[in-house]
Amino acid sequence: MGTHERDIRLNKLNTIREQGINPYKERFQKSHSLYQAKKLPLNTSGVRIAGRIMAVRIFGRLIFATLKDFSGKMQIALQEKAVGKERFAFFKKYIDIGDFFGAEGTIFKTKMGEITLDTSGYELLSKTLRPLPEKFHGLSDRELLYRQRYLDLIMNDGTIERFLKRTRIMKTMRDYLDAEGFFEVETPVLQTNPSGANATPFTTHHNALDLDLYLRIAPETYLKRCIAGGFDKVYEFARSFRNEGLDPSHLQDFTILEYYVAYWNYEDNMRFTEKLIKHVLEQVNGSLKLTFGEKVIDFGKDWKKVSLRDLIFTDTGIDFSTYTNENDLRKAIKEEGIEIQDLSTMGFGSLIDNLYKKVSRPKIDDPLFITHHPIELSPLARRNDINGRVTDRFQLVVNGWEIVNAYSELVDPVDQRNRLEEQASLHRKGDSEAMVMDEDFLTAMEHGMPPISGWGMGVDRFVCLLTNQENLRDVVLFPLMKPTDQQ
């Protein structure tokens, strides 16, 4: 659907070309960023700056325009007497808001006190064919923000800041892990056997090998193979994919940070988690108190630890450790008047999980470690030595969100085989989220793994928390959108 505006600009483009001017320049030699240029002393001459034109104000023989680059914004002034009649007229006729523009001139201060470049010469660097969104209100249509993120980045100042913060958060974690002796590794995204989590994978096909493949749902089992191979501290920022529903707190393409440490248990890991996250808060936000919406979340105190059994007992009076079968537990949940959908079809582990999500999790604001999840929910976690029905596992919950999930890893190949067989049987019965048998992983474990503690973080959620965002799509540059009919 050609717009009138676009046709006008196409005409301008052609006219510019007919004058022998290339409207898409190869390069422009800048002397300063806009941020730097604004700090130069008055009367500095020969200053060369470039950026996108964000606004133009024309006063007869004087033009003010606002340039924007990655470092900031700066005003330039064009006087007819300084650039010459022809160049001045060219600007008025052919330069539009949105165009990329290079200017050379002298720093001065306007009567209103603004540091401005008095332009002596300029170049059109790149001609735009479409107009920018409205300058005052910017772009606010949520759909367009996601579909045309570049416009959001140009128009809304907070947006680029948010994504820079995402990068800073990831870099801070990376630097911390590196300093602690971790090695960053890369493991396969295309897998023959999706494992490491309970989730439905995306499927694809390798033509040359005539082989069905899956996009990874987690990097877990490959990172453990690294430990088996002799690494003792590894991590990966793992883009992972789950073929499930999407909502503000779930994307099908998301980033997990996982690390694995040989010879640690989950308690070592909890201590490290607290140090790591406090470090990130201090480095990135400069404070251990975090404002999220109306709440202030305090990371500064020692983080509390509570077992899942104690947490649910405190909130409901139900002690799941005293129940030996799911029917009795189901009855108790009904007697407490707690409403859970599909109650009748759930197994023991799911009942506990749903009870927790319904009753306990929403109440949690400040960081809380929840430990010792039932074995049914944790097919890859180490069985507790004293109570074999629970695992040596913890989750870190903040603001009602699970930020971290970690445990002492199961390294007993016999126990692991039994538990994967249980999962595989659930999978055969139609639970597409249950794990499938992974002989290759079991073989690796049979060759021997040291004691290991592993850890996984939903990076996008953590970034949401630190940037005060409710929707994961607001911390992902280009979230998946269904295509629309376009012409």
Place this chain on the structure above:
RNA sequence: GGGCCGUUAGCUCAGAUGGUAGAGCAGCAGACUCUUAAUCUGCGGGUCGAAGGUUCGAUCCCUUCACGGCUCACCA
């Protein structure tokens, strides 16, 4: 997947008990050497998300569909 809501000019938004629509910004033409949401004068711009139905007549009412948002359920 269910429920609720939305989709009007490039953008931000009005609006008509049903008689095919307006503003601001952006654009075009003009005035203007200190503005920064510049100002002033004039002009152009819309298959009102798509299809079907009801109606003399639909952008408005009804149905279906598409896309999106929020929310409930499941997954981090």
